[in-house]
Every structure is written in C-alpha cells, then in structure tokens.
Amino acid sequence: MPSTIAIKISQYLGAQGHGAESHSVISFKRMLESQGYTVHLVGGEVLPPELEGPGHFVFFRYIQFPKPIRRLLHLPAAVINLWIYCRRQRPNLLHNGGGVFYDGLAILICSKWFGVPSLVRTAEDHFNLWRFTVTWRERVKHYLFTNLISGFVLKHVDRVLTTGEASKEYFITKGVKRERISGVPGPFLRHRFRPPEDRAKAKLKIGYKPEAKVVLYVGGISGVKGTDELPGIVRTVVAQDPHAHFLIVGNEIEPGGRISDAIAQAGGDRVRFLPPMAHDRLLEFYQGADVLIFLTKVGVGYGHVNIEASLCGLPIVAFNPGGDVEWLLRDACTTDIDDISKRIIEGRYAPLVLPPQFQEESIQAETLKVFRAALA
Numbered sequence: 271m272p273s274t275i276a277i278k279i280s281q282y283l284g285a286q287g288h289g290a291e292s293h294s295v296i297s298f299k300r301m302l303e304s305q306g307y308t309v310h311l312v313g314g315e316v317l318p319p320e321l322e323g324p325g326h327f328v329f330f331r332y333i334q335f336p337k338p339i340r341r342l343l344h345l346p347a348a349v350i351n352l353w354i355y356c357r358r359q360r361p362n363l364l365h366n367g368g369g370v371f372y373d374g375l376a377i378l379i380c381s382k383w384f385g386v387p388s389l390v391r392t393a394e395d396h397f398n399l400w401r402f403t404v405t406w407r408e409r410v411k412h413y414l415f416t417n418l419i420s421g422f423v424l425k426h427v428d429r430v431l432t433t434g435e436a437s438k439e440y441f442i443t444k445g446v447k448r449e450r451i452s453g454v455p456g457p458f459l460r461h462r463f464r465p466p467e468d469r470a471k472a473k474l475k476i477g478y479k480p481e482a483k484v485v486l487y488v489g490g491i492s493g494v495k496g497t498d499e500l501p502g503i504v505r506t507v508v509a510q511d512p513h514a515h516f517l518i519v520g521n522e523i524e525p526g527g528r529i530s531d532a533i534a535q536a537g538g539d540r541v542r543f544l545p546p547m548a549h550d551r552l553l554e555f556y557q558g559a560d561v562l563i564f565l566t567k568v569g570v571g572y573g574h575v576n577i578e579a580s581l582c583g584l585p586i587v588a589f590n591p592g593g594d595v596e597w598l599l600r601d602a603c604t605t606d607i608d609d610i611s612k613r614i615i616e617g618r619y620a621p622l623v624l625p626p627q628f629q630e631e632s633i634q635a636e637t638l639k640v641f642r643a644a645l646a
C-alpha cells in the first residue's frame with residue numbers, strides 16, 4: 271500500500287501570499303505523486319487552481335476574521351487542523367509547506383502525539399529575522415516566535431530538509447544534528463519560465479519603451495527583505511541614468527508603508543508599483559526587464575526569483591545575501607550597497623547559468639532519497 275505524505279500548508283496560498291510556498295508545494299506534490307505516494311494537503315483555505323480538489327483537508331477555518339485576529343490564530347489553527355487530520359487519516363509522514371514556527375510546530379506536536387515521522391523543510395534563517403525588522407512590535411514577534419520556536423522545532427523534529435550545503439552547515443551550527451539534516455535545491459516549476467524571443471517587444475508589452483532600462487524587484491517590501499536599501503539605490507540610479515526605471519512587484523509587509531513611500535519619493539515617476547500577482551503572470555515581467563535586483567539581509571535559500579529570472583535569461587545584481595544564494599549568484603553579489611547602483615548604471619551584469627545541481631533529474635533523485643529515508 272503506498273505511503274501517505276501530509277503536507278501542512280499555510281492558510282493563504284493566493285497571489286498575495288508571501289514567498290514561494292505555493293509553487294514549492296505544487297512542485298513537491300507533483301514529484302511525490304509521480305512516484306506513487308499519496309499526498310494530502312492540510313490547512314489551506316485559499317489555494318491556486320493546481321492544488322484545488324480532493325486530498326485537501328481543513329477543519330478549522332478562520333480566514334473570515336480580521337487580519338490581527340488571523341495572525342493570532344495561525345499557530346493554534348495549524349495545530350488544530352493537523353491534529354484532527356492525523357486522528358482521522360493516520361498519514362505515514364508529516365511535511366510542511368508553510369512556516370517552521372507554526373506549521374513546523376504543529377508537525378512536531380502531532381508527530382510526537384501520533385507517532386508519525388516528521389520532515390520539516392526550511393529555506394530561511396529564522397534566527398536572525400528579528401534583527402532586521404523596522405518596528406519594535408515586529409522585532410519582538412520575530413524574536414519570540416520565528417527565532418525561538420523555529421529553533422526549537424528544527425532541533426527536535428525527526429529530519430530537516432534545507433536548500434543546500436551552505437544552509438545545511440549553518441543550521442548545524444544552530445544545533446541541528448548533522449545526521450538529521452539534508453541540503454537539496456527545491457523543485458520548481460521551470461516550465462513556466464523561458465527567455466523572450468525579443469526583449470524589446472517584451473518591454474513594450476509591460477509598458478516601457480525599448481530604450482528604457484527596467485530594473486525589476488519582486489518580493490515583499492520590508493527591512494528583512496533588504497528593501498529598506500532601495501530608496502538610496504533608486505535615488506542614485508535615476509539621477510545618473512536617464513533611461514533607468516524601477517518596477518516593484520510586491521506589497522509592504524511591515525505596517526506604515528514607510529519604505530514604499532521612501533522608494534516612491536526617491537524615484538518619482540520612474541518608479542512603478544504593482545501588487546503581488548499569480549506566479550505564472552511573472553513571466554512577462556522577467557522577460558521585459560533588463561536586470562533583477564535581489565536584496566536580503568538573512569538567508570533565504572536560493573531565492574526563487576533568482577532561479578526564475580535565470581531561466582528567463584534575466585541578469586541579477588544582489589546585495590550581500592550570504593548562504594546558498596551567495597553560492598549560486600557568486601559574482602552577481604556585492605557587499606557594497608553603492609556598488610549595486612554602479613553595476614546598474616554601468617550595465618555590469620550578465621545572465622546566470624544554473625549549475626548542474628539544478629537539473630530537474632538531480633533535484634528529484636536527491637529529494638526522493640530524503641523522503642524515503644524519512645519514511646523508513
């Protein structure tokens with residue numbers, strides 16, 4: 271009888287959701303089902319079309335509540351939904367798509383209660399998030415929850431899966447046992463991304479003249495994401511390059527909108543904001559841009575946007591990412607924030623060629639080894 275793998279996912283996996291969870295979950299589900307595993311999704315209330323249908327379980331719904339209340343309910347709702355699911359379905363393995371500090375904690379609790387093996391995946395440096403938030407409220411929240419709870423979960427689940435050797439070694443220094451952690455690039459929906467046939471035409475399609483230099487940023491706007499550095503970069507670039515335009519796809523995560531306001535003030539009519547959008551719609555923006563700017567102050571795996579941009583032939587400039595993403599981007603990285611502006615102004619960037627570890631066959635083979643070991 272095939273094994274059943276339950277993936278605890280976030281409440282919201284729509285276009286406004288943070289991070290790469292929706293397409294990671296789609297990729298993992300397809301890969302595991304292709305090998306004969308039964309995959310159940312637990313806890314999601316808003317899903318992309320690819321994840322809708324049978325095999326999805328949610329018992330306690332709370333999306334109708336105001337946002338402040340929803341934030342308070344994330345953790346207890348994760349535990350309640352997964353506990354009821356495990357009691358009724360008795361899966362063979364618990365895995366996560368959502369955050370370690372709530373979905374991972376729910377997995378740890380239910381794993382111990384029901385005697386089900388646990389495999390928690392993480393692509394973020396949970397230990398340092400709190401240091402880079404803008405407000406004290408967010409700083410306290412990230413320290414107490416993202417830092418302390420995530421650290422506890424990663425040290426006590428059966429197995430941990432992260433994105434590469436750099437993050438693997440980092441988590442070992444934080445107390446995760448070497449024999450319980452693996453580093454493998456995550457599967458991704460590579461079929462959605464490809465270079466444009468004509469970048470000038472692609473540029474017209476997204477509203478820019480062919481001679482414009484379009485600098486693209488995709489992601490949440492926050493201190494943790496490094497976008498508090500964008501106002502200075504924008505101000506310098508637009509002052510020295512009359513063809514430069516900044517296209518920001520994402521919403522501000524932290525309250526107040528101060529970073530967004532500063533970016534808009536720095537660039538004036540040469541800055542354009544778009545809200546988060548369905549993942550497959552990003553293709554036309556990758557194809558029409560000239561360079562992707564990647565800013566982060568904590569480890570984030572490889573940064574899905576970097577992989578997607580590379581598949582579209584879009585060059586990248588990155589600020590001090592560290593970890594796996596710095597290994598991937600190599601010369602595209604700089605620790606000097608002023609050098610980001612200079613590289614954009616001077617056109618000192620080139621498309622990235624993904625290394626062999628990112629071949630689909632390699633990712634699938636190595637990932638399945640981890641799941642089989644967790645199920646053994």
